[in-house]
Amino acid sequence: EAQVTQNPRYLITVTGKKLTVTCSQNMNHEYMSWYRQDPGLGLRQIYYSMNVEATDKGDVPEGYKVSRKEKRNFPLILESPSPNQTSLYFCASSFGMGQGVYEQYFGPGTRLTVT
Amino acid sequence: DAKTTQPNSMESNEEEPVHLPCNHSTISGTDYIHWYRQLPSQGPEYVIHGLTSNVNNRMASLAIAEDRKSSTLILHRATLRDAAVYYCIPADMRFGAGTRLTVKP
Numbered sequence: 001e002a003q004v005t006q007n008p009r010y011l012i013t014v015t016g017k018k019l020t021v022t023c024s025q026n027m028n029h030e031y032m033s034w035y036r037q038d039p040g041l042g043l044r045q046i047y048y049s050m051n052v053e054a055t056d057k058g059d060v061p062e063g064y065k066v067s068r069k070e071k072r073n074f075p076l077i078l079e080s081p082s083p084n085q086t087s088l089y090f091c092a093s094s095f096g097m098g099q100g101v102y103e104q105y106f107g108p109g110t111r112l113t114v115t
Numbered sequence: 116d117a118k119t120t121q122p123n124s125m126e127s128n129e130e131e132p133v134h135l136p137c138n139h140s141t142i143s144g145t146d147y148i149h150w151y152r153q154l155p156s157q158g159p160e161y162v163i164h165g166l167t168s169n170v171n172n173r174m175a176s177l178a179i180a181e182d183r184k185s186s187t188l189i190l191h192r193a194t195l196r197d198a199a200v201y202y203c204i205p206a207d208m209r210f211g212a213g214t215r216l217t218v219k220p
Contacts, residue, residue, distance in 0.1 A: 042202075042212045043159070043210035059209070090158050090159070092158075103161040103164070104161060105161070107158055108158055
């Protein structure tokens with residue numbers, strides 16, 4: 001089954017404790033991205049990757065890191081989480097983003113709480 | 116960057132058609148218009164996309180104005196499962212607040 005998986009689905013952590021949210025897709029997609037969703041603010045893009053070893057900042061990259069060493073995986077790293085990073089995170093993938101013609105597939109979401 | 120404007124919320128009765136409007140007057144001539152929806156407690160899912168011509172698929176129809184400054188997502192017979200937030204998105208995949216659709220039985 002074609003899918004985007006995220007782990008963990010739920011995470012409660014403390015300020016400053018490094019964490020990684022994994023994202024994996026099995027569709028051989030080149031493009032992957034991370035979004036955060038907050039009440040009243042909609043989905044905002046954090047980082048995206050056009051292909052392996054090619055990542056770029058989205059609209060809200062501060063406090064996050066990503067890597068793309070393999071085509072299928074795109075982990076989101078919070079080196080020193082803070083309470084303002086409490087949010088619902090979605091990973092997405094698609095074949096490409098040229099002129100936006102490709103359908104994006106979204107993962108189920110990771111709800112992160114930083115205390 | 117293209118900006119979109121959608122109503123915050125809409126209501127529909129079950130089994131009636133729903134027309135969800137979107138204004139995208141700043142969209143460029145080569146940018147596709149995408150529609151996604153987000154069901155409660157789920158990630159967004161693709162609904163439909165188009166460039167100039169009207170488009171149909173098993174989920175919905177997309178009517179695009181001739182000047183491309185607006186489009187309308189049409190759900191031909193709304194069901195309770197169609198209750199969701201619907202996003203109209205230009206090619207850069209920047210999600211706005213969307214339209215929250217409520218379907219009444």
